[in-house]
Amino acid sequence: MSALLEISGIGKSFGAVRVLSGISLAVSEGETLGLIGPNGAGKTTLFNVVTGFLRADAGQVRFAGAPVDRLPPAERAARGLVRTFQKAMVFPALSLRESLAMAARQRAGQGLRWLGARACHQESAARVERLLAESGLARHGGERMADLSYGEQRIADLLMALALEPRLLLLDEPTAGLSQAEAERLLGIVRRHDARTAIVLIAHDIDIVFNHCDRIAVMHLGQLLRTGTPQAVRQDAAVRAAYLGSLAD
């Protein structure tokens, strides 16, 4: 299977601190890759480089066969390279439905329309209602995002990303602060939405990563320590020493 995302030799420093060093990784269509490692390993920095929020000092990022290093985040997102952030970034003053519609309209290339806006609203409404129904949040559609619970905000954040119909979805600790049941619900929404969507998942909950991912990449001190199937990674002595320890048992 050809790689949807290819990262080769990525390096990044902040001043004298080297946070990413020679990272090379590939993600295929429909694959779920777990990205794990201790705090400060460089996982979120790698996300920032891949999505264009940070520029790498070295290396290349290719998406769907084309280099995207010089593209701003918005253009990468428009190509289907979509992310969420560590914290739920919702729009407090907008309703859940409005927020999803904003994402759906952008997907349809109508995000900045002024005239003929009513037609835009109608076109995006169907996609929004489908997402609300799939997520079980339909009854909260009219509520302001600020009034949703934390768990609902995290799901809403995810739904905005899904409304873009991503080809690759990078989820940065989407389950942080959620109960096991809420986390399972959230990941269930992702998987049910579209099986062709590739996912890169950062999470500190080892059970979630090992249960939901096809492959796992382990980062440590800005380097890629190991990549492999959950079983191979669990058995790897270097991974156990650097990160998993007794958690692997």
Add this chain to the structure above:
Amino acid sequence: MRDIPLSRAAPLAAALLALALAPLLAGAFHLRFLAEILLLGTAVMSLDLLVGLGGLVTLGHAALFGTAAYAAAIAALHLGGNLFLVLGAGTGAALLMAALMGVAIMRSSHLFLLILTLLLGQVAWEVAFHWREVTGGADGLRGLPPLSLGPWRLDGPRALFLLSGGLALAAYLLARSFADAPIGRALVGAREQPLRMSALGYSIPRIRFRAMLAAGGIAGAAGSLYPFLNLYVGPQSVHWSLSATMIIMLVIGGVGSLWGAFLGSAIYLALQTYVSAYTDRWQLFVGLVFVLIVLLLPRGLAGGLTGGLAGSLAGVLSRRGRP
């Protein structure tokens, strides 16, 4: 058909009623005064698109308004006072100025945006003040021909009032459609979570540029008619202090409401006109009103009125519901 919320329908109905009744009840002075409120209010409302929706506080709005005023006046002096010519020249010039300002503010926000717009506004003022052959310099331009539409002269107070009212109403509907359209929602999103908006595929510079163009076009239309109220335009109309005055009017009226801009303009101009008859220190009263509004009605008069109206209606309905 879409339902229009009471908070929008009530002021719109009141405004239409006032527009219809004023020419019958008010004298010449008051009709010109009301026309000035409507034109400045329209410019302040366009500023609300930037400040209220986008959180883009600018000190260059007078440059848009004043550039349109000068362009309209110069066009009228050379080609006559045809309404459409004047409106086209003024709005076109304001759009050009807005495009320039839009490019400058695409990637800046907060303090940098404030300073950039202030500097651009000052450039416009320098041009107006020193290019004496074209703008009249410090004296401004006088002796403008009256506005006309075919065979009709539009220089009477009633005609100017109705013209200003019609423009204000059209501008309000346009601004409201902008706020409700995808671009208006995107502007709110860019204010609240710019990073998230970028991750959703939105170009923040493009959103800001378009908002500036929309605000510039509306401010420009109002500025085009402004010189014809007194058949004069001077460099004060592009000075940064008018931009600051517009911000004060907006805060008094209510940031984010759009129609509150007209209330803010009315309060400010009424204080300026009536209190200054008694004391030179009329700005003290403006300051007092400003402080009271900020402390007691943080959402401005419009927020206070709609909140009060909604509260009263809720009270009446709950009393009716009791056994």
